[in-house]
Amino acid sequence: MGKTDADKSKARWTFNTEIDPPVQRVPELVMLGSDELRKAAPLYEHQHPGCYEFVFIERGKASWELEGNLFETYAGDLFHSRPGEKHSGGFNAIEPCKFWWLIIEAPHRHAWLGLPPEETRLISDAIERLLRVKQIGLFAVQSFQKLKDAISSESPLRSVAVRSALLDTLLALIQSGARTDTIAHDLLHHYDALIARMEREPEWRPNVDELAMTAGVSSSHFYRTFQAYTGEAPTAFSERLRVKEACRQLTDTEHSVTDIAYRLGYASSQHFATVFKRFIGCTPSQWRVSGSARDNSSRSRG
Structure with missing residues (x-):
């Protein structure tokens, strides 16, 4: 998620490896954040080379612009951009809403998130098949919150908890509806x-x-x-x-x-x-x- 000019509020929380120390042994996690905007905030065109960005709307509505197309998202919707794709808020702004965003390295490195190559490939294929906007329901809030709690933990097993929570979150994003x-x-x-x-x-x-x-x-x-x-x-x-x-x-x-x-x-x-x-x-x-x-x-x- 690109930086906005909006003042930070108590509702805003971020983990950003450009500022915060990376989680040891989980280099795939680049950024996680949550915010509740009371008024529209600027979000200009940006990109994430080598990384996917997932944006999940917990409450409210927001629109996103990517490659000349406008995508609208509502509560329970997931929007994503692929590595290197330029995107912004709809008309360079995010409407008032409560949302989460996650930026992770694309699945390519050896032992990505500690997984064997075959499982890494399966996750990569699943992400590639994702619709730009997908209704995944509000169950995903629990997964994002679990990942946030793991990152904030001071446990000696923090890296294990973060890796587990990150996999749980990814599965919530790409496997929603699989229980049918x-x-x-x-x-x-x-x-x-x-x-x-x-x-x-x-x-x-x-x-x-x-x-x-x-x-x-x-x-x-x-x-x-x-x-x-x-x-x-x-x-x-x-x-x-x-x-x-x-x-x-x-x-x-x-x-x-x-x-x-x-x-x-x-x-x-x-x-x-x-x-x-x-x-x-x-x-x-x-x-x-x-x-x-x-x-x-x-x-x-x-």
Whole structure:
């Protein structure tokens, strides 16, 4: 993650081998950080030769620019850049959000993270197949926190703990969704259909019992398997889709905030604003203003 001009706050934490002593016997770890931005912060074009950067959004929303393309990320989303790729915040800024970033050497050295060559190759292939933006769910927060705790430890086994936590974090990033092999195929088809309907009808607000009945399974089994499949609980997943649609309507239409709230099934504009701010980090009105500013910036650059 490139340096920003924003003042550091108590919410910001970083481990950076350009400043901090590297973890002994874990040279692959270059940087780990977390931050919670209350207001947009500059992030200009930069690159990491020989390294991957992973950015995970814990809360809110942020956009990223890479090779002329703009990528939007929301809570539970992972964005990554490959070694040497120039990238920046969307329009050179990071929106208010809570996020983690991890910079590691690309898997190439002998005994990378202490792994045999075949396992190193498998991890390298998995990273290469990653989508630029991938919804991995909020389980990854635990892995990032575990890695942060290991780095902050003063234990004689610190390097072992960091290496283990780093592998755990990488697996959380590249293997999310892999647990679906324990979910019946016909159930996965039901879930895909339900997700498609949630996207098509964001105002639809079924409870877990209704969703489970639609899928033909018990509520407890539905909750557990849906969360394993998507990385989020059913209500959080549908709420995130609803907020994503709200972002689109705030940007692409002239409907009032109140109209959008009712269109999406919120009981009041106040409730809508509360939910929206929890996911995005700002109010719907603030989002609309910032969207107009981004559009104007894009046109001036064009």
